[in-house]
Amino acid sequence: MEGVIAHVDMDAFYVSIEMLRHPELRKKPVVVAHDGPRGVVTTASYAARRFGVHSALPMVTARRRCPDLTVLPVDMALYRRGSKKVMETLSDFSDAVEVVGLDEAYVDLSGSPVPQSRAREIKHRIRQATRLVCSIGLGPNKLMAKIASDLDKPDGLFVLTDENWLESVGEKPASLLPGIGPRTSERLRTAGIETVTELARAPDGVLEGAFGPRHGPALRELGNGVGSTALTTERARKSESRETTFPHDVTDRGRMLETVDALAESVCRSLAGHGVTGRTVTLKIRLTPWRTHTRSRTLPSATCDPATVVGVARELLERFSPQAPVRLLGVGVAGLVADEGHAPLNVGTDGRPENGEGPERDAPLAEGAPSGPGSQERLAL
Ligand SMILES: [Mg+2]
Numbered sequence: 001m002e003g004v005i006a007h008v009d010m011d012a013f014y015v016s017i018e019m020l021r022h023p024e025l026r027k028k029p030v031v032v033a034h035d036g037p038r039g040v041v042t043t044a045s046y047a048a049r050r051f052g053v054h055s056a057l058p059m060v061t062a063r064r065r066c067p068d069l070t071v072l073p074v075d076m077a078l079y080r081r082g083s084k085k086v087m088e089t090l091s092d093f094s095d096a097v098e099v100v101g102l103d104e105a106y107v108d109l110s111g112s113p114v115p116q117s118r119a120r121e122i123k124h125r126i127r128q129a130t131r132l133v134c135s136i137g138l139g140p141n142k143l144m145a146k147i148a149s150d151l152d153k154p155d156g157l158f159v160l161t162d163e164n165w166l167e168s169v170g171e172k173p174a175s176l177l178p179g180i181g182p183r184t185s186e187r188l189r190t191a192g193i194e195t196v197t198e199l200a201r202a203p204d205g206v207l208e209g210a211f212g213p214r215h216g217p218a219l220r221e222l223g224n225g226v227g228s229t230a231l232t233t234e235r236a237r238k239s240e241s242r243e244t245t246f247p248h249d250v251t252d253r254g255r256m257l258e259t260v261d262a263l264a265e266s267v268c269r270s271l272a273g274h275g276v277t278g279r280t281v282t283l284k285i286r287l288t289p290w291r292t293h294t295r296s297r298t299l300p301s302a303t304c305d306p307a308t309v310v311g312v313a314r315e316l317l318e319r320f321s322p323q324a325p326v327r328l329l330g331v332g333v334a335g336l337v338a339d340e341g342h343a344p345l346n347v348g349t350d351g352r353p354e355n356g357e358g359p360e361r362d363a364p365l366a367e368g369a370p371s372g373p374g375s376q377e378r379l380a381l
Helices: 012-021 059-065 076-091 115-130 142-149 165-169 182-190 196-200 206-223 252-273 306-320 357-361
Strands: 006-010 030-033 041-044 070-072 096-100 104-107 133-141 155-157 239-250 276-287 292-302 328-334
Touching: 006 041, 006 115, 006 142, 012 030, 012 041, 012 076, 030 059, 041 059, 041 104, 041 239, 070 196, 076 096, 076 104, 076 115, 104 142, 115 133, 115 155, 133 142, 142 155, 165 196, 196 328, 239 252, 239 276, 252 276, 252 328, 276 306, 292 306
Parallel strands: 030 070, 133 155
Antiparallel strands: 006 104, 006 133, 030 041, 096 104, 239 328, 276 292, 276 328
């Protein structure tokens, strides 16, 4: 394999970490959940899954399906420490690591002579560092790697290629593919398409007829396992910024403020879309001739709130008070961290989490909350 991407997915991450401090619960049906009348399962142990208990299931239903269920509260601070160890381990294997959530990441293994043994090494090293188990999928692109990591869970290693793609997943429902949620599946079914193979081999005109000239062919490509190979590394995502170069240098302060507002709002939309927030707001000002200045302020807490970022950026502009015509304005937010209060991007277009554990990334912040009985020192996390 020439270009190879690994998708590393921790198995039942939150529950597995909890098992480290509650070894007596191993092999028992356990969920991590916000309990209460409206609570839902965040992550279910494999033993619980045998009772039909899975993530996003209402707790009321979970208890009915499995009366012996043990319910543990969410301890985000602990899971975040575990995640950090996992991601640090991955960064030893490649400079190109795209962190997708606390429990999953893509790693570019291109250039590795035997990617499978590299993947086994990753599994081994993660286990050494955290005592946790993961599944790895290998593929020529992110789509195939992601699906491969799900085919042999838990503790799996599966390789998908253009050659074995249809043989491996062709019989499965098309909804296996990220981006094909309940609504799209329903429309596909109406067009007579249920499986991945049927999607991949759909005759010309059928998909285009049902989904239009752009979306139709895109769906067929999905069916053929065509996907992106571009990884967004943490370095690239440490900040988010937008800038505008004016067609004519600007001296009007009102126009500058308007531009700053629009840039800040656009940055905040992107932050929210990626499920991240940041603490440092930066204003970039380029004066003719080509003198560029930056002014920053670090906030007490991370935000992606447009009103806050607009306010700070405006204030930075007022304080800088450009004394020459302005050629370019930019607004950035840096020091990005995952925002547990928002759903991150890796949710299918129909709002369906891309893997079975989606909701665990939506879990409200439990940071700072007392972290249960077991002591974390024992956990090496
Ligand atoms: Mg996982």
